[in-house]
Amino acid sequence: MKTAEIKLKVSLDAKNIPEAIEWSSTDGQNEEPLPAKAMFLALWDGQYKNSLRIDLWTKDMPYDEMKRFFYETLQTLGDSFIRAAGGDPMADKVIGDLRDYCAHFAEKMEVVQPKS
Missing domain, CATH: 1.20.5 (Single alpha-helices involved in coiled-coils or other helix-helix interfaces)
Structure with a gap:
Protein backbone atom coordinates (compact mmCIF):
# COMPACT_ATOMS: atom_id res chain seq x y z
CA MET A 1 0.00 0.00 0.00
CA LYS A 2 1.24 3.46 -0.91
CA THR A 3 0.91 6.34 1.53
CA ALA A 4 1.35 10.06 1.10
CA GLU A 5 1.53 12.87 3.59
CA ILE A 6 0.28 16.43 3.21
CA LYS A 7 1.82 18.94 5.59
CA LEU A 8 0.46 22.37 6.46
CA LYS A 9 2.41 25.01 8.33
CA VAL A 10 0.63 28.15 9.53
CA SER A 11 2.61 31.04 10.99
CA LEU A 12 0.54 33.21 13.35
CA ASP A 13 1.02 36.71 14.69
CA ALA A 14 0.62 37.63 18.38
CA LYS A 15 -3.19 37.72 17.93
CA ASN A 16 -3.24 34.24 16.28
CA ILE A 17 -4.00 35.69 12.84
CA PRO A 18 -2.30 33.79 10.01
CA GLU A 19 0.66 35.61 8.52
CA ALA A 20 1.84 32.78 6.27
CA ILE A 21 0.60 29.40 5.11
CA GLU A 22 2.88 26.77 3.59
CA TRP A 23 2.03 23.31 2.36
CA SER A 24 3.92 20.33 1.02
CA SER A 25 3.16 16.81 -0.10
CA THR A 26 5.30 13.70 -0.14
CA ASP A 27 3.46 12.63 -3.32
CA GLY A 28 4.15 15.81 -5.27
CA GLN A 29 6.94 16.67 -7.65
CA ASN A 30 8.62 18.87 -5.07
CA GLU A 31 8.49 18.16 -1.36
CA GLU A 32 9.67 21.70 -0.54
CA PRO A 33 6.97 23.82 1.14
CA LEU A 34 4.97 26.06 -1.17
CA PRO A 35 3.27 29.28 -0.06
CA ALA A 36 -0.49 29.78 -0.03
CA LYS A 37 -2.61 32.78 0.97
CA ALA A 38 -5.74 30.85 1.92
CA MET A 39 -7.04 27.34 2.50
CA PHE A 40 -10.23 25.41 3.10
CA LEU A 41 -9.82 21.97 4.62
CA ALA A 42 -12.89 19.78 4.99
CA LEU A 43 -12.97 16.29 6.50
CA TRP A 44 -15.87 13.90 7.01
CA ASP A 45 -16.26 12.34 10.45
CA GLY A 46 -17.89 9.00 9.73
CA GLN A 47 -18.56 8.26 13.38
CA TYR A 48 -20.54 11.44 14.10
CA LYS A 49 -21.74 11.95 10.48
CA ASN A 50 -20.66 15.55 10.22
CA SER A 51 -17.99 17.64 8.56
CA LEU A 52 -14.99 19.18 10.21
CA ARG A 53 -13.41 22.20 8.60
CA ILE A 54 -10.62 24.68 8.87
CA ASP A 55 -10.84 27.93 6.90
CA LEU A 56 -7.76 30.14 7.04
CA TRP A 57 -6.42 33.07 5.07
CA THR A 58 -3.42 35.29 5.60
CA LYS A 59 -3.84 38.91 6.50
CA ASP A 60 -2.33 39.91 3.15
CA MET A 61 -4.91 37.95 1.12
Missing part, protein backbone atom coordinates in the same frame (compact mmCIF):
# COMPACT_ATOMS: atom_id res chain seq x y z
CA PRO A 62 -6.51 40.56 -1.16
CA TYR A 63 -10.31 40.66 -1.16
CA ASP A 64 -10.45 40.28 -4.96
CA GLU A 65 -8.41 37.08 -4.70
CA MET A 66 -10.66 35.83 -1.87
CA LYS A 67 -13.75 36.31 -4.05
CA ARG A 68 -12.07 34.34 -6.84
CA PHE A 69 -10.99 31.65 -4.34
CA PHE A 70 -14.60 31.20 -3.15
CA TYR A 71 -15.88 31.07 -6.73
CA GLU A 72 -13.34 28.47 -7.83
CA THR A 73 -13.94 26.41 -4.67
CA LEU A 74 -17.69 26.32 -5.31
CA GLN A 75 -17.05 25.25 -8.91
CA THR A 76 -14.65 22.47 -7.92
CA LEU A 77 -17.01 21.22 -5.19
CA GLY A 78 -19.49 20.62 -7.98
CA ASP A 79 -16.86 18.71 -9.97
CA SER A 80 -16.06 16.58 -6.92
CA PHE A 81 -19.73 15.81 -6.30
CA ILE A 82 -20.24 14.68 -9.90
CA ARG A 83 -17.27 12.29 -9.58
CA ALA A 84 -18.56 10.99 -6.23
CA ALA A 85 -22.13 10.52 -7.51
CA GLY A 86 -21.07 7.79 -9.91
CA GLY A 87 -23.47 8.68 -12.71
CA ASP A 88 -26.57 9.49 -10.63
CA PRO A 89 -28.76 11.56 -13.03
CA MET A 90 -30.16 13.62 -10.14
CA ALA A 91 -26.63 14.76 -9.27
CA ASP A 92 -26.20 16.16 -12.78
CA LYS A 93 -29.44 18.16 -12.43
CA VAL A 94 -28.53 19.52 -9.00
CA ILE A 95 -25.03 20.44 -10.10
CA GLY A 96 -26.57 22.41 -12.94
CA ASP A 97 -28.28 24.51 -10.27
CA LEU A 98 -24.95 24.93 -8.46
CA ARG A 99 -23.29 26.02 -11.71
CA ASP A 100 -26.06 28.59 -12.21
CA TYR A 101 -25.48 29.89 -8.70
CA CYS A 102 -21.72 30.02 -9.30
CA ALA A 103 -22.30 32.14 -12.41
CA HIS A 104 -24.59 34.44 -10.38
CA PHE A 105 -22.02 34.67 -7.56
CA ALA A 106 -19.21 35.42 -10.01
CA GLU A 107 -21.20 38.16 -11.69
CA LYS A 108 -22.39 39.80 -8.45
CA MET A 109 -18.92 39.64 -6.88
CA GLU A 110 -17.38 40.90 -10.14
CA VAL A 111 -15.18 37.82 -10.48
CA VAL A 112 -16.15 37.69 -14.16
CA GLN A 113 -17.40 40.37 -16.49
CA PRO A 114 -21.22 40.73 -16.57
CA LYS A 115 -22.97 39.41 -19.67
CA SER A 116 -23.99 42.20 -22.03
Whole structure:
Protein backbone atom coordinates (compact mmCIF):
# COMPACT_ATOMS: atom_id res chain seq x y z
CA MET A 1 0.00 0.00 0.00
CA LYS A 2 1.24 3.46 -0.91
CA THR A 3 0.91 6.34 1.53
CA ALA A 4 1.35 10.06 1.10
CA GLU A 5 1.53 12.87 3.59
CA ILE A 6 0.28 16.43 3.21
CA LYS A 7 1.82 18.94 5.59
CA LEU A 8 0.46 22.37 6.46
CA LYS A 9 2.41 25.01 8.33
CA VAL A 10 0.63 28.15 9.53
CA SER A 11 2.61 31.04 10.99
CA LEU A 12 0.54 33.21 13.35
CA ASP A 13 1.02 36.71 14.69
CA ALA A 14 0.62 37.63 18.38
CA LYS A 15 -3.19 37.72 17.93
CA ASN A 16 -3.24 34.24 16.28
CA ILE A 17 -4.00 35.69 12.84
CA PRO A 18 -2.30 33.79 10.01
CA GLU A 19 0.66 35.61 8.52
CA ALA A 20 1.84 32.78 6.27
CA ILE A 21 0.60 29.40 5.11
CA GLU A 22 2.88 26.77 3.59
CA TRP A 23 2.03 23.31 2.36
CA SER A 24 3.92 20.33 1.02
CA SER A 25 3.16 16.81 -0.10
CA THR A 26 5.30 13.70 -0.14
CA ASP A 27 3.46 12.63 -3.32
CA GLY A 28 4.15 15.81 -5.27
CA GLN A 29 6.94 16.67 -7.65
CA ASN A 30 8.62 18.87 -5.07
CA GLU A 31 8.49 18.16 -1.36
CA GLU A 32 9.67 21.70 -0.54
CA PRO A 33 6.97 23.82 1.14
CA LEU A 34 4.97 26.06 -1.17
CA PRO A 35 3.27 29.28 -0.06
CA ALA A 36 -0.49 29.78 -0.03
CA LYS A 37 -2.61 32.78 0.97
CA ALA A 38 -5.74 30.85 1.92
CA MET A 39 -7.04 27.34 2.50
CA PHE A 40 -10.23 25.41 3.10
CA LEU A 41 -9.82 21.97 4.62
CA ALA A 42 -12.89 19.78 4.99
CA LEU A 43 -12.97 16.29 6.50
CA TRP A 44 -15.87 13.90 7.01
CA ASP A 45 -16.26 12.34 10.45
CA GLY A 46 -17.89 9.00 9.73
CA GLN A 47 -18.56 8.26 13.38
CA TYR A 48 -20.54 11.44 14.10
CA LYS A 49 -21.74 11.95 10.48
CA ASN A 50 -20.66 15.55 10.22
CA SER A 51 -17.99 17.64 8.56
CA LEU A 52 -14.99 19.18 10.21
CA ARG A 53 -13.41 22.20 8.60
CA ILE A 54 -10.62 24.68 8.87
CA ASP A 55 -10.84 27.93 6.90
CA LEU A 56 -7.76 30.14 7.04
CA TRP A 57 -6.42 33.07 5.07
CA THR A 58 -3.42 35.29 5.60
CA LYS A 59 -3.84 38.91 6.50
CA ASP A 60 -2.33 39.91 3.15
CA MET A 61 -4.91 37.95 1.12
CA PRO A 62 -6.51 40.56 -1.16
CA TYR A 63 -10.31 40.66 -1.16
CA ASP A 64 -10.45 40.28 -4.96
CA GLU A 65 -8.41 37.08 -4.70
CA MET A 66 -10.66 35.83 -1.87
CA LYS A 67 -13.75 36.31 -4.05
CA ARG A 68 -12.07 34.34 -6.84
CA PHE A 69 -10.99 31.65 -4.34
CA PHE A 70 -14.60 31.20 -3.15
CA TYR A 71 -15.88 31.07 -6.73
CA GLU A 72 -13.34 28.47 -7.83
CA THR A 73 -13.94 26.41 -4.67
CA LEU A 74 -17.69 26.32 -5.31
CA GLN A 75 -17.05 25.25 -8.91
CA THR A 76 -14.65 22.47 -7.92
CA LEU A 77 -17.01 21.22 -5.19
CA GLY A 78 -19.49 20.62 -7.98
CA ASP A 79 -16.86 18.71 -9.97
CA SER A 80 -16.06 16.58 -6.92
CA PHE A 81 -19.73 15.81 -6.30
CA ILE A 82 -20.24 14.68 -9.90
CA ARG A 83 -17.27 12.29 -9.58
CA ALA A 84 -18.56 10.99 -6.23
CA ALA A 85 -22.13 10.52 -7.51
CA GLY A 86 -21.07 7.79 -9.91
CA GLY A 87 -23.47 8.68 -12.71
CA ASP A 88 -26.57 9.49 -10.63
CA PRO A 89 -28.76 11.56 -13.03
CA MET A 90 -30.16 13.62 -10.14
CA ALA A 91 -26.63 14.76 -9.27
CA ASP A 92 -26.20 16.16 -12.78
CA LYS A 93 -29.44 18.16 -12.43
CA VAL A 94 -28.53 19.52 -9.00
CA ILE A 95 -25.03 20.44 -10.10
CA GLY A 96 -26.57 22.41 -12.94
CA ASP A 97 -28.28 24.51 -10.27
CA LEU A 98 -24.95 24.93 -8.46
CA ARG A 99 -23.29 26.02 -11.71
CA ASP A 100 -26.06 28.59 -12.21
CA TYR A 101 -25.48 29.89 -8.70
CA CYS A 102 -21.72 30.02 -9.30
CA ALA A 103 -22.30 32.14 -12.41
CA HIS A 104 -24.59 34.44 -10.38
CA PHE A 105 -22.02 34.67 -7.56
CA ALA A 106 -19.21 35.42 -10.01
CA GLU A 107 -21.20 38.16 -11.69
CA LYS A 108 -22.39 39.80 -8.45
CA MET A 109 -18.92 39.64 -6.88
CA GLU A 110 -17.38 40.90 -10.14
CA VAL A 111 -15.18 37.82 -10.48
CA VAL A 112 -16.15 37.69 -14.16
CA GLN A 113 -17.40 40.37 -16.49
CA PRO A 114 -21.22 40.73 -16.57
CA LYS A 115 -22.97 39.41 -19.67
CA SER A 116 -23.99 42.20 -22.03
